[in-house]
Amino acid sequence: MKKTTSTTTDLKLINRNKVYRYIYENDKVSKQDLVRDLGLSLPTISQNLTELFELGLLRYAGKFESSGGRKAKKISIIPDARMVIGVEIKMDHINIVAIDLRADTQPSRRMDNDFEASDSYGKFLAEAIEQYIREKAINPAIILGVGISIPGVLSEDKKNLINAPTLKARQVPIEALTKYITHKTFIENDANAGGFAELHSRKDLTALAFLSVSEGVGGSFIFNGVLYNGMNNRGAEFGHMTVVNGGKQCACGKFGCLEAYISTSMLMCGKDRRVETFFERLKAGEASCKTIWEEYLTFLCMGINNIRTIVDCDVILGGTLARYIGEYFEDIKKRLAGIAVFDYNADYLKLSNYTSNASAIGTALRFADEFIRTV
Ligand SMILES: [Zn+2]
Structure with a gap:
């Protein structure tokens, strides 16, 4: 008996969730839309709507235009x-x-x-x-x-x-x-x-590699909508791929990691350590900044190309760097196409949808x- 009760409760919750999600995904819907598309009876839909309204999760948002008869009410979720x-x-x-x-x-x-x-x-x-x-x-x-x-x-x-x-x-x-x-x-x-925030904002993608370039350089790999974390929860740590044998020392203590070459702390001319200042000077044509940028791009493209070669899916470039490189993006893509083995262009590279707080938003999501x- 107990089992039957819990199954009935489960089914009720599943139905209520179906109704809520349908409204969430379709934005503004009518009761008739729900009956037609969810294959549930009108009394079941009505009961679930009553519950969701009582929980304070739904609202009416005006009425649909009607070609005759009563206008149907638009039902919508309350986002906040x-x-x-x-x-x-x-x-x-x-x-x-x-x-x-x-x-x-x-x-x-x-x-x-x-x-x-x-x-x-x-x-x-x-x-x-x-x-x-x-x-x-x-x-x-x-x-x-x-x-x-x-x-x-x-x-x-x-x-x-x-x-x-x-x-x-x-x-x-x-x-x-x-x-x-x-x-x-x-x-x-x-x-x-x-990476999760990017996936959430790009409904067309089910796989992506996210390269986050800030002071630290990190990454994530999502396949079939699921994060791939590796066997030790440290998969896709792209910042610590070796790009120069015995090269510069990285914050991790090892030598020659990608992070040691593309951390935004590399983007500094003069004493001002701000990335913003670097890009202002670069834009103004300062020679020392151009030299730094040229070397920086070589390693950035090397890193992106390596990631693309391994995962063969879109690569999203995010972190602090993404805020500043809009005007250099086409140049970066051109360079990537030039060093690729399998790609003729670098349309796989996308700039992050978030100029700030991507990881705070991603974890809240x-x-x-x-x-x-x-x-
Ligand atoms: Zn390292």
Whole structure:
């Protein structure tokens, strides 16, 4: 008997979720659309709509034009019925952002603080999140969780940060970072989160390699819509492919890694360390910047070409670099076509859809996705 009850409950939930997802995916729908396309009876549809309205997840959004008879009401989801917070941990600051169920974002907030594996840093994170929630006047009760992205390799169970060269951290228990946060948390490697955000924003792709170029260089590989993490949770760490035997020392301690050549910290002329300044000077035609850029591009293209050769799918270029290279993008593609063995052009290379906060958004999306799949 018990089994039958649970099966009936499961079926009810499955039907309710079908109704919610149909409305989510089709934006504005009528009750008749639901009956026609979901193959459920009118009473079942009506019952589920009542429940979803009572949960505060749906609204009426006007009426459809009618060619005769009563005009049908447009039913739509309420995107900000639930919110998710995304946090990007960087070496010397964090970025916090909030997204709704449609992945629309609230303006982000940067807070400066050097990363350290300490109790006080854990408190800083929790307080920064609470402050942001207050500033944006988000009702804490509708927050699904806090997604945190971190530039490092995590253990399979995500309980331990094994190695994060850019943060100069090894073997940090995640609990130490999250224990003061009062919401549910989910932590993820930053490039994996960035790759997931790209996948989410590109409905036409099921496979992609994401190359994130900031101070640190990371990557992720998604195949059939699923992240491929490798056997040790460190797959697609493109930044640590060797590109020069015995070359420059990398933040990881080894020599000749791609990161040592294409980290944005390489883009510096004079004493000003800002990437923005480098591109201003490059644009102004400064000779020393041109020389640096020329060498930089050689390695950037080498890295991208190697990735493409291995994975044979679109490669998305993201991270801080993506913010500045719009006007050099065609040149980069031309260079890539020139060194490719199998490709005649480099249309496989795409610029990230996110100029900032990709990994914060990507990790927050995990909560939003789960909610949409299970509500
Ligand atoms: Zn390295």
